[in-house]
Amino acid sequence: MIWKAIVMGAGIVTLAAFSVAGVFRCERGSYRLERTARIAAPPGTVQARIADLREWTTWPPWQRAGSDRGGKFEGPRSGTGASYSWTGGEETGSGRLVIVFAGPEEVRVESRLEKPRPRTSGFELRLAADGDGTLVTWTANCENDRAASLAELLTGPLPPTAADLEKGLENLKVVAEAAEEYRIALPTLEAPAALW
Numbered sequence: 001m002i003w004k005a006i007v008m009g010a011g012i013v014t015l016a017a018f019s020v021a022g023v024f025r026c027e028r029g030s031y032r033l034e035r036t037a038r039i040a041a042p043p044g045t046v047q048a049r050i051a052d053l054r055e056w057t058t059w060p061p062w063q064r065a066g067s068d069r070g071g072k073f074e075g076p077r078s079g080t081g082a083s084y085s086w087t088g089g090e091e092t093g094s095g096r097l098v099i100v101f102a103g104p105e106e107v108r109v110e111s112r113l114e115k116p117r118p119r120t121s122g123f124e125l126r127l128a129a130d131g132d133g134t135l136v137t138w139t140a141n142c143e144n145d146r147a148a149s150l151a152e153l154l155t156g157p158l159p160p161t162a163a164d165l166e167k168g169l170e171n172l173k174v175v176a177e178a179a180e181e182y183r184i185a186l187p188t189l190e191a192p193a194a195l196w
Helices: 002-026 043-051 053-057 150-154 162-185
Strands: 031-039 072-074 083-087 094-102 106-115 119-130 133-142
Touching (some): 043 053, 043 094, 043 119, 043 133, 043 162, 133 162
Antiparallel strands (some): 072 083, 106 119
16 A cells, blocks of 8 residues: 555656656747837937947846946947847856847847857837837747756746836837937037138
């Protein structure tokens, strides 16, 4: 009777272990998130905040005050080909952001996380004029984002969430509207008269 209980208990534990391992292997396999916000600034002002990766230090939700990622900007200042690579601790890992396309109505960015485990995510930000403002739709997607082990799943940065996208759009709204307000508030300077 005791042996039967031991064998049955061992079988249940083994089945549970395989089930948990299967769930973790399938967890975060693929995702697609999308959020939209209205920003009271013209598309050009908003696009400038998205197409310049130096501006990504001001609005994405993953930036934390005082965090040093050991970042390095490469390529053009903004637009297609601009990139930013970083190396950080366990919380931030290491990786690279690359702008793969930048047009007036759309900016696509690829995020390649290298450590603690490889993952590639795509970000697409679409802009549409909306009266005197801009509708910005931020889409994040990733395919085959599977951890090889429970330890990999539990360590390192998590993939983007809907709340991350919403917070990022809120931050982008603040930054872009402030830039537009400052631009409008600047006095118009007339060119000096010719000296001859």
